[in-house]
Amino acid sequence: xxxxxxxxxxxxxxxxxxxxxxxxxxxxxxxxxxxxxxxxxxxxxxxxxxxxxxxxxxxxxxxxxxxxxxxxxxx
Numbered sequence: 001x002x003x004x005x006x007x008x009x010x011x012x013x014x015x016x017x018x019x020x021x022x023x024x025x026x027x028x029x030x031x032x033x034x035x036x037x038x039x040x041x042x043x044x045x046x047x048x049x050x051x052x053x054x055x056x057x058x059x060x061x062x063x064x065x066x067x068x069x070x071x072x073x074x075x
Contacts, residue, residue, distance in 0.1 A: 004066065009074070012067045019063060023056040
């Protein structure tokens with residue numbers, strides 16, 4: 001991957017979209033797994049989903065801030 005500072009606006013936007021897609025996928029999977037009423041899901045599984053979702057949200061926020069900074073520099 002390029003040095004983050006050298007990434008184009010388009011590359012940053014693509015990374016943001018990728019993270020949004022991953023986040024949606026994990027949230028959908030979590031919802032499906034945890035909604036299985038006839039099946040016990042260990043607590044650590046739910047915590048793993050939450051940790052993954054939290055990590056993706058933080059990464060997404062970071063990349064969105066980078067994009068905002070890049071857009072402000074372009075003005």
